[in-house]
Amino acid sequence: MLLARWGKRAIQCCLDALFPSYCLVCKKEGNVCCKTCKQNISIQEMFLCPICQIDQEFGQVCISCRALSNLKQHIALCPYDMDLVLVQAIDRVKYQFEEDCIQYVEEGIKQLLEKYPEVYEKIDVVVAIPLHKKRYAERGFNQSEYIASILAKQLNISQQKLLQRTRQTKQQALCNKEDRLLNVKDAFAYISQEHVGENILLVDDVYTTGATMQEAARVLKEQGHSVWGFSVARGVLRSKKRRY
Ligand SMILES: [Zn+2]
Ligand SMILES: [Zn+2]
Numbered sequence: 301m302l303l304a305r306w307g308k309r310a311i312q313c314c315l316d317a318l319f320p321s322y323c324l325v326c327k328k329e330g331n332v333c334c335k336t337c338k339q340n341i342s343i344q345e346m347f348l349c350p351i352c353q354i355d356q357e358f359g360q361v362c363i364s365c366r367a368l369s370n371l372k373q374h375i376a377l378c379p380y381d382m383d384l385v386l387v388q389a390i391d392r393v394k395y396q397f398e399e400d401c402i403q404y405v406e407e408g409i410k411q412l413l414e415k416y417p418e419v420y421e422k423i424d425v426v427v428a429i430p431l432h433k434k435r436y437a438e439r440g441f442n443q444s445e446y447i448a449s450i451l452a453k454q455l456n457i458s459q460q461k462l463l464q465r466t467r468q469t470k471q472q473a474l475c476n477k478e479d480r481l482l483n484v485k486d487a488f489a490y491i492s493q494e495h496v497g498e499n500i501l502l503v504d505d506v507y508t509t510g511a512t513m514q515e516a517a518r519v520l521k522e523q524g525h526s527v528w529g530f531s532v533a534r535g536v537l538r539s540k541k542r543r544y
Contacts, residue, residue, distance in 0.1 A: 324392065324401060325385055332392070333403040341385050343377045343408045345415070346534050350374040350510055353536060358419055359529075370517035371527055375419070376507055376534035377408040387533050390505045393443045402446045405532055409450050423528060424497020425460050426452040429504040429516055430488070432465040447532060448503040460496060463488045463516055472512055480511040488519045500525045507531035 320329050325337035349356045350373070351365035359376075361369040378386050389404035413419070428448035436442055445459075452459035466489045475483050500520055504513050507529065517527040 321398075321400070324388060324398075324404070332398050332400045333389075337385070338403055338407050341404055341407055341411075343386070343411045343415075344379060344384075345412060346376040346379060348374065348534070348536075350507075350514070350529060358416070370514050370521050371502070371510070371529040374507060374510070374513070374529040374531070374534070375412070376531045377405075377412060378533055380506060380508070380533040380535040384533075390443065390532050393446070394505065397439075397441075399441065399446070402443070402450070405447055406450045408532065409447075409454055413454055420451075420455055420501060420528070422499050423455065423457060423501045424499045425458055425462075426455070426501045426503060427460060427462050427520070429502065429512060430461070430463050430465050432468045434468055444504050447505060447530075448501075451501060451503060451530065455501075460493055462491055462493060462496065462500070463519060464491055472508065477509060480509050481515075484512045484515045486515075488516050490519050490523050492523075496525075498525055499528070501528050501530055503530050505531060506533050506535065508535040 321332050322329055323334040323337055324332050325340075326334060328334055347356055347359040348354065349362040349365055350359065350369050350371045352362060354362055356362055359374045361372060378384050381387055382391070385404055386408050389401040392398040392401040426448045428442060428444040430436075430444075431439065431442045448459050465487055467487055469483050469487050470479075472480050472483065502513060502517055502520065507513060510529075513529050513531075517529065520527050
């Protein structure tokens with residue numbers, strides 16, 4: 301056991317020497333997320349109606365969109381803009397497997413909850429949008445689960461698996477606006493668990509048209525839950541007043 305641990309540490313040391321990490325922001329050698337740069341990030345919280353994108357208190361769905369949305373509310377830490385550190389960080393986690401970059405997101409969530417401590421006071425449980433088991437096996441992790449566990453920890457509530465992907469879907473980023481709805485239709489199933497609260501915070505890394513989150517929220521809503529949405533970044537669509 302001890303030998304195995306030493307061996308692992310030795311391998312890690314060699315890897316660090318061969319492939320040193322550089323801070324995502326200041327490029328200093330050491331860690332992809334250096335302490336200074338982590339503390340220097342700032343959020344640009346987005347409180348927009350999940351459907352029509354008008355400004356709403358804490359991102360609540362507006363009266364005119366209520367019948368169209370399975371989410372009661374959606375909050376993002378920042379707009380989807382590749383110039384922003386938070387967006388670069390989730391991109392690096394997702395596509396380059398640099399899991400340490402999630403620490404920037406952790407700092408962003410901390411800032412949101414410090415600024416608006418009451419925002420999630422009704423939430424009982426945090427749920428991540430799941431990956432299909434095949435994609436999970438390829439990637440080895442689900443970045444939305446990382447984000448959900450940060451939220452659960454900071455809110456001091458539990459994170460539960462209440463959803464599973466029943467079929468593989470194309471990456472939403474590769475679909476056009478019209479295909480996104482069809483792509484995720486009936487892609488989720490409910491996993492019943494004991495002692496689940498009513499109010500769920502559903503978590504995904506990026507919210508673009510909202511099709512994935514709305515479809516997952518529909519499944520939860522059918523089981524009697526109220527669903528709030530959280531994403532690190534939100535893509536702002538040019539055409540307003542459209543169905544997700
Ligand atoms: Zn740095
Ligand atoms: Zn609206």
